[in-house]
Amino acid sequence: MHRYKPVRLILENGMVFHGQSFGAEKATSGEVVFNTAMVGYPESLTDPSYEGQILTLTYPIIGNYGVPAYSETDGVSDFFESCRIHAYGLILQDYSDEYSHWNAVKSLGDWLKEEGVPGITGIDTRLLTKVLREKGSMLGKIMYAGDDEIDFYDPETENLVAKVSCSEVIEYGQGEKKVVLIDCGAKLNIVRELVKQGVRLIRVPWDYDFNRIDYDGVMISNGPGNPDHCGITVAHIREAMKKEKPIFGICMGNQLLSKAAGANIYKLKYGHRSHNQPVQKVGSSRCYITSQNHGYAVDESQLGAEWEPWFVNMNDGTNEGIRHKTKPFYSVQFHPEATGGPTDTRFFFEEFVKMI
Numbered sequence: 001m002h003r004y005k006p007v008r009l010i011l012e013n014g015m016v017f018h019g020q021s022f023g024a025e026k027a028t029s030g031e032v033v034f035n036t037a038m039v040g041y042p043e044s045l046t047d048p049s050y051e052g053q054i055l056t057l058t059y060p061i062i063g064n065y066g067v068p069a070y071s072e073t074d075g076v077s078d079f080f081e082s083c084r085i086h087a088y089g090l091i092l093q094d095y096s097d098e099y100s101h102w103n104a105v106k107s108l109g110d111w112l113k114e115e116g117v118p119g120i121t122g123i124d125t126r127l128l129t130k131v132l133r134e135k136g137s138m139l140g141k142i143m144y145a146g147d148d149e150i151d152f153y154d155p156e157t158e159n160l161v162a163k164v165s166c167s168e169v170i171e172y173g174q175g176e177k178k179v180v181l182i183d184c185g186a187k188l189n190i191v192r193e194l195v196k197q198g199v200r201l202i203r204v205p206w207d208y209d210f211n212r213i214d215y216d217g218v219m220i221s222n223g224p225g226n227p228d229h230c231g232i233t234v235a236h237i238r239e240a241m242k243k244e245k246p247i248f249g250i251c252m253g254n255q256l257l258s259k260a261a262g263a264n265i266y267k268l269k270y271g272h273r274s275h276n277q278p279v280q281k282v283g284s285s286r287c288y289i290t291s292q293n294h295g296y297a298v299d300e301s302q303l304g305a306e307w308e309p310w311f312v313n314m315n316d317g318t319n320e321g322i323r324h325k326t327k328p329f330y331s332v333q334f335h336p337e338a339t340g341g342p343t344d345t346r347f348f349f350e351e352f353v354k355m356i
């Protein structure tokens, strides 16, 4: 049995949770959010959309299948959603240092230490989650005894997309159809899924003027933080809409396409982060179980007249996607690329590429 150093999670409302440190011993701060998925910590931690956030996993036993080695195929990581951990900290109830999995080479604690990310175990994550559900997502800080006091860091104040997007154009695949991927912090499974469909993918920085590329379709990725920081991307999407070539957006991509379509974005009380979010296709009784990770939502009342809601969340009625009534522009708030989570809506990639 390991002995871990005591560490505290301090919430903005003054609540203090005492736990033990199993990751890097480094004070940090960010927005505290919770995800109710049972598995998928390697994927969630490396999902760039968690930049600036301290992630609480409500499933109690975490770490028991370890962490894979870093490997790549054609320039794309095989098992992670980006090349580093983006979450600023990890909060667990019961960390398993012992692990067993065919693909594991290290423990979750060792990986967090390598990447300089703190991890806390022994927290009453049920209580923490109840507090976040009642009061809404809150800022928090992780501090060790003897640490100098640090300020609460609010990720809202920064353009996190600029921090996590690629800095230059990167190409993948060799197909005839050319798809631009606007990288707002793209999960790599979007790249894998599109390359699998046989397209030539051109991944561009979030603020790149991609309209000068002669493309066949545009994919707008997921990404961290408040979408209102991405005015330049919205302007480029509006420009792209004039060409009438297919545009598809995922999560942040749904928010940016919706902004280009006239809608506003608002912050949800505590967001949707899980692998079992039910979404209904508007105008049908069809429900899909989806993987989600977002804190903001589209206010569809402001959508332009030529647009319509496409999916709706069956838990709280919030918007889960929009589409243009006549042109091939559409987007979803959930994650068809999954990783982690259900792959039920993976067919969207096939349909998007067929449409091009």
Ligand SMILES: NC(=O)CC[C@H](N)C(=O)O
Pocket: 049, 221, 222, 223, 224, 225, 226, 227, 250, 251, 252, 253, 293, 294, 295, 296, 297
């Ligand atoms: N996964 C995402 O793309 C998240 C989008 C946005 N940052 C939100 O939290 O709503």
